[in-house]
Amino acid sequence: MQLKVYTIDGRGEPTRLLFLIHGYSANEFHLASYGPLIDPAARFLVAAPRGPLHIPTDGAAWWDLDLDTFEFDYSLLSGSLSALDRSIDQLCAERGMDRSQAVIGGFSQGAALALVLGFRAGASPLAGVVCLSGFVLEPHLIDWDVRANQQVPVFVGHGDNDPFLGTDRLEQTLSMLGEGGVHVESHRYPIGHDICLDELVQLGAWLSAR
Numbered sequence: 001m002q003l004k005v006y007t008i009d010g011r012g013e014p015t016r017l018l019f020l021i022h023g024y025s026a027n028e029f030h031l032a033s034y035g036p037l038i039d040p041a042a043r044f045l046v047a048a049p050r051g052p053l054h055i056p057t058d059g060a061a062w063w064d065l066d067l068d069t070f071e072f073d074y075s076l077l078s079g080s081l082s083a084l085d086r087s088i089d090q091l092c093a094e095r096g097m098d099r100s101q102a103v104i105g106g107f108s109q110g111a112a113l114a115l116v117l118g119f120r121a122g123a124s125p126l127a128g129v130v131c132l133s134g135f136v137l138e139p140h141l142i143d144w145d146v147r148a149n150q151q152v153p154v155f156v157g158h159g160d161n162d163p164f165l166g167t168d169r170l171e172q173t174l175s176m177l178g179e180g181g182v183h184v185e186s187h188r189y190p191i192g193h194d195i196c197l198d199e200l201v202q203l204g205a206w207l208s209a210r
Contacts, residue, residue, distance in 0.1 A: 001083040004028065004050040005091070008035055011042035016127065016210070017095070017102040018044035019088055021110030022051065023133075025059035031107060034195070038204040044103070045095060049087050051109075052076060062109050070164070074141060081116060088117070103210055105130025105155075107195065108165070112137050115173070118152055119180070121145035128210045129154045130203065133162060133193055135169040136176050146180025154184045155206045157199045159191035 006028040018039060020031035028050040035046030051060035053076060062080040064073040092099060104126055106114040111134025118129035121143040129152060154177055158170040170188070177184050185206055189196050 001052055001079045003052065003083045003087050005087050006032055006048045006050070007091075008032060008046040011036070011046075014043060014045040014095075015097070015101065016044040017088070017091060017097055018046050018207070019091070019102055019104045020046065020048045020130075021062070021084070021104070021106035021113050022048065022060070023106070023108030023110050024061045024065060025055045026107070027058055027060050031105070031110070034200055038200055038207055040204070041208070044207075045091070045097075047087075047091055049084060052080060052083065062113060077137075077141065081113065084113060084117060099124040099126060102126050103128040103130060103207065105132065106134065107132045108134060108193065111135070116142050118154070119144060119146045119149055119177075119182075121148070123149055125149055126152050128152060128207075130207075131156045131173060132195060132199070132203075133158055133165060134173060135165050136173050144176070146176060146182060150181040152182065153206075153210070154182055155203055156184055156186040157195070157203065158186075158188055159194060159196075160188050161191060162193045164193045 022030045028048040032048035051062045053061040055061050063076045104114045104117050111131040114129050118126050
């Protein structure tokens with residue numbers, strides 16, 4: 001599986017990688033469009049991959065779900081993770097960077113994947129992980145080893161009125177990271193399954209310290 005990766009070039013000479021993974025039915029431009037806003041100093045190369053599963057009309061996903069039952073079909077999960085790993089390695093090699101200079105983030109499905117890329121067993125240390133309206137994948141799907149990378153900081157943002165991923169999923173994420181000794185900056189917002197301006201402002205401040 002080879003992923004299409006959109007990059008925002010022409011913003012100086014970035015020394016960091018900001019790798020943003022979209023959610024279900026979005027595309028590579030969704031989170032990338034926020035890149036210049038949350039990184040006005042242009043320290044990061046903003047890169048955003050497109051998921052392998054096509055969702056009409058111009059959306060994509062990393063694994064499928066039944067919109068009637070909200071049940072997940074994880075058959076693409078392993079391939080998506082492998083493809084994301086290769087894309088990150090390729091970007092780092094092309095730009096003369098190391099994974100320790102990368103912040104990996106995502107929204108919803110993408111946030112779940114960002115957590116995996118940061119904290120599964122054998123994961124390489126990152127500069128940070130961003131989890132926006134995300135969730136933790138079940139242990140039978142992922143071999144978690146959070147303590148091994150407990151030095152990796154995490155930004156978590158979640159809507160109090162999220163109809164798809166309630167605050168119980170937020171608490172599950174915070175519990176896993178907290179038990180692993182990870183430093184988490186967590187914020188809740190009066191929104192649904194979405195991203196708001198206050199969230200982007202606080203994310204930008206957090207990112208500036210990475």
